Amino acid sequence: MDLGLKDRVYIVTGATRGLGNATARALVADGAKVIITGRDEKSVREAADELGPDVVGLAADNADPSVAQRLVESAHEGFGRLDGILISVGGPAPGSAADNTDAQWQSAFESVFLGAVRLARAAAAALGEGGVIGFVLSGSVHEPIAGLTISNGLRPGLAGFAKSLADELGPRGIRVVGVLPSRIDTDRVRELDALSGNAAASRAANEAAIPLRRYGTPEEFGRTAAFLLSPAASYLTGIMVPVDGGSRRGF
Numbered sequence: 001m002d003l004g005l006k007d008r009v010y011i012v013t014g015a016t017r018g019l020g021n022a023t024a025r026a027l028v029a030d031g032a033k034v035i036i037t038g039r040d041e042k043s044v045r046e047a048a049d050e051l052g053p054d055v056v057g058l059a060a061d062n063a064d065p066s067v068a069q070r071l072v073e074s075a076h077e078g079f080g081r082l083d084g085i086l087i088s089v090g091g092p093a094p095g096s097a098a099d100n101t102d103a104q105w106q107s108a109f110e111s112v113f114l115g116a117v118r119l120a121r122a123a124a125a126a127l128g129e130g131g132v133i134g135f136v137l138s139g140s141v142h143e144p145i146a147g148l149t150i151s152n153g154l155r156p157g158l159a160g161f162a163k164s165l166a167d168e169l170g171p172r173g174i175r176v177v178g179v180l181p182s183r184i185d186t187d188r189v190r191e192l193d194a195l196s197g198n199a200a201a202s203r204a205a206n207e208a209a210i211p212l213r214r215y216g217t218p219e220e221f222g223r224t225a226a227f228l229l230s231p232a233a234s235y236l237t238g239i240m241v242p243v244d245g246g247s248r249r250g251f
């Protein structure tokens with residue numbers, strides 16, 4: 001199947017490593033051009049070099065109110081068009097309801113929530129028919145994850161925002177999708193497993209609860225996200241797609 005990605009232009013935020021990086025890689029492999037971001041200038045340069053000539057890297061923090069417009073302009077300046085955006089970002093601080101501080105909630109709200117809202121809004125204003133806005137969210141949209149209280153609080157709200165946006169943008173032929181990872185083997189998930197003091201035991205316990213009995217690979221996530229962002233997924237909007245090896249208990 002031809003995904004129709006050739007020469008299409010995407011922004012992927014939070015893409016110097018992990019899920020964003022794997023998605024940028026999958027998009028480029030099928031002929032797309034991509035602007036990638038992360039906060040650390042050196043990592044951005046290295047990741048863009050490694051992904052090749054169809055990728056431009058920009059150091060940008062999703063929490064910065066000026067970033068959304070700057071990225072949209074960079075896509076037009078660098079590649080002459082914009083076809084879609086995938087919004088990924090570093091995950092919120094772990095913790096319990098009792099322990100998470102106001103500062104942790106505020107910081108996560110700025111980068112994970114409001115940053116995503118701003119990026120989606122700026123992209124929506126710039127996209128034409130066939131455009132797409134994707135949010136990397138979490139299985140916590142549907143079911144709370146122990147020890148990730150801030151994620152449990154913010155992700156369902158972002159899914160609600162994505163649904164509102166899908167309703168508003170549908171008449172213009174612009175799609176909005178959410179991608180819900182659960183346990184994909186990235187640095188973030190390894191760091192979370194290490195919090196228990198025994199990363200291997202934590203991973204084994206998590207894997208035992210996944211129907212496919214293993215963590216997903218970033219490549220498996222990247223292929224799914226690239227498909228959802230592609231013209232091949234042209235009738236999919238307003239949906240939340242779990243990439244979780246069957247972990248979600250609901251239908």
Ligand SMILES: NC(=O)c1ccc[n+]([C@@H]2O[C@H](COP(=O)([O-])OP(=O)(O)OC[C@H]3O[C@@H](n4cnc5c(N)ncnc54)[C@H](OP(=O)(O)O)[C@@H]3O)[C@@H](O)[C@H]2O)c1
Pocket residue numbers: 013014015016017018019020037038039040043060061062063088089090091092111136137138139180181182183184185186187188189
């Ligand atoms: N992996 C999973 O299975 C899983 C499951 C559920 C939810 N998620 C969510 O999916 C998202 C991506 O996860 P991941 O595993 O890919 O995480 P990751 O391995 O920590 O990668 C995060 C990427 O985002 C960049 N980043 C962090 N904060 C940023 C900011 N404020 N602005 C712009 N870029 C930023 C990081 O680079 P810099 O640090 O240099 O900025 C890095 O490139 C997270 O929000 C995570 O909570 C992941």
